[in-house]
Amino acid sequence: MSRPTKITAMHVKDIRFPTSLEKDGSDAMHDSPDYSCPYIILETDGHLQGIGSTFTAGKGSEVVCFAADTMKNRVVGRRLDDIFNNFGAYWHEITCDSQFRWIGPEKGVTHLATAAVVNALWDLWAKMEGKPLWKMLVDMEPEKLVNCLDFSYIEDVLTKDEAVAMLKKKDATKDKREAEMLKTGYPIYTTSCGWLGYSDEKITKLATEAMSQGFSRFKMKVGKDLQDDIRRAAIFRKVIGPDRIWCVDANQVWGVQDAIDWMTALAPYKPLWIEEPTSPDDILGHAAIAKALNPLGIGVATGEMCQNRVMFKQFLQANALQFCQIDACRLGGVNEVLTVILMAAKFNVPVCPHAGGVGLCELVQHYSFFDYIRCSGSLENRMTEFADHLHKEMCAPVKVRDGHYMPPQAPGFLVGIVPDVQKAYEYPDGSAWLDLFEKGLFKRDHDHEDN
Template sequence: MFSRDKIVEFEVQDVRYPTSKTLDGSDSVHTDPDYSVAYVTLTTDKGVSGYGITFTLGAGTDVVVKAIELLKRKVLDKSLHDIFTNYRAFYRSLTQDSQMRWLGPEKGIVHLATAAVTNAVWDLGARLANKPLWRFVVEIPVGDLVAMIDWSYLSDVISEDEIMEMLSEGEHDKEKRIKHLEERGYPAYITSVGWLGYSDEKVKRLTNEKLSEGWTAFKMKVGISQEDDMRRAKLIRSLIGPDNKLMMDANQIWDVKEAITRMKQLKKYDPYWIEEPTSPDDVDGHAQISMALREHGIGVATGEMCQNRVMFKQFLKLHAMQFCQIDSCRTGGVSEVIAIMVLARKFGVPVVPHAGGVGLCELVRHYSMIDYVLVSGKIDDRMCEYAEHLHEHFTDQAEIKNARYVLPYRPGFSCEMTEYAVDTFRFPDGTYWNN
């Protein structure tokens, strides 16, 4: 099943976009982001390339690039067959290196670096199998897939036997779910209308545009001031009406008590969830906020900056999240994301991936398809984030139709950037930055 092509070339580049000029992506904490990626290219002895990214906000991308370069020795001269038939050991060679581990472990810069490398490995594997990543994954025999994933530190909440049983349950009607995706796509919500740096006039224009395109779920940023939050929430709710969903995202700016107070003030605008209301590491704080807001019908979403599967385990076990926001680059790539999806199913929490940024929409649509087809079997209670930025810089762009992600069909993990994108926005020597 897995190609015997050997990886003989490894390249990593720093690619940055000046999104701070337009305030695309701006929120209460990240006020001037320059959407960026560390971009990995792996090439085999047969001349086939695979691509991987990890997402950053500009400054510091060079540090991630350096960390990726330190992982190069773990990948070069290995065949795809050897990597995938013993993937758990390969993954641990990246995350459990006796010296590099000290810089994590399994978090921060070294985990961002791990994601870029493993994303490229999975992209290459899927390309060589001539399948889109989601299909490449769901067609791996369940026993083989379970053996590939690192389940360490999770045995107190789930066993590998239970995981095997869970993932085997849906095998008989897997093709039915794929057909549903082919016909209807995957539900999405849009964030592009509500960046914090946008004027009220721009928010109004964009919201009306998206309503006319058929969007029914919208997200806005909150957290700068009570007055601004109330005004902007009132504006968007008045435009989208009472039947459409409105999500709010504080991007970690509040303390626990402040988050509860502010959301009780905003409840009159019927928020579906509050995202990252406090520190992304504060499991107990999220649990307190979840409990306080439950009676008001407001859920808590988090995971965009959750470090690893062990942190997700705690959030889920302590009922500190009602929506599980996996990210395609924050944790260790495909195998760890699947582990987190399994945990979310175990605790009955819907997976609603974080996207936007550069290339994240391209990647996470694969994860939503994997969750539905392989893990949860559910689609009606979940959505995948979408933002309208920088898709044109990828060769396999995320496609939206009727406010739903269209099923990806091109081989790979959709990580490949166009030559124009790399030549223009590579930092610091791309033509844009040179000029």
């Protein structure tokens, strides 16, 4: 296969899965999500494809797809060497389009679309290099890696020279950590046992099965009813025992004082963290919650919906998070995620990526391997999220062994969806969706009949 020189076409698909039928992914804020992904395919003149995606909960996915489609003029026809030799400048170009930027800037729909396109570019680059993305990032010279990043608005916290120095400092021992990852993998926690819509019996069954598979880290959704959360916490602790790690996630539903009071009531069950306790944009609110809960041994985790590197900078400056939860698609793709990982390393805050969804586990595993091997050098209080649905639909599903992600070896970012699955679940005319409409389980606008 010849090495491609330029991008010749870009295709955008709206792929959705009816996960709301079984309450998979349900939480206090999102009670019936249909896990979905705007899906990008980049064609090249060398017959090599770049695949990228972002993530939504169903409705609105078509808006992100439209936004991604409007970016074609800055992608199609571009020479790959021009992009990859100065990727930081290219990323700045596509995020600072003077008109497109207005409906962001660097946040929301435009940034979700940016992530899908940028992730596809990195997938293409890694395939060209014949390496999985994590390995390409681990092997890249510090100066070349830093040249891929945009330090706009964050140089008061992290400069390019500092980033290069940080990478060089860890490089002397990175081979040892890489060998460790290849042997034992990266620790993960499971959310699949603790969705808010699950019955007590299902929670018990799933948590028991997870322990038999080697999991020792768990997360439970909270936030609808305090007494119900206390009851479910007691069930969880009884099943997993007193020593395994247990976290909780409120998905933004509380005010600041509500979060403090609620988590004080749950403190006897020893949660490691409370995730997204309030509005994801309220940096000072998170700081106040952290100040109140840290003496109880409860940290604050957030970042799943943190809009950009600038907000992460402020969260870190304000001591508003103890666990940095980067998302592979909420930020503007690989370039921006790496800047946040480097900032977190400087502040000595563990990176614990958010995952689940469609392809998010497949994406974030690369960041965890990179973070440990190249940046942090520590596994203390570090773990990455895992949810066990929507993996068989992937061309290269994550490999899990004894509660750890094992490093993938195939070239690329590895977020491709099986072609037959793409065809069946492309919204709204895929065969799976037509069948659901015919059965009356969904309306054409993908609302349930009983909503």
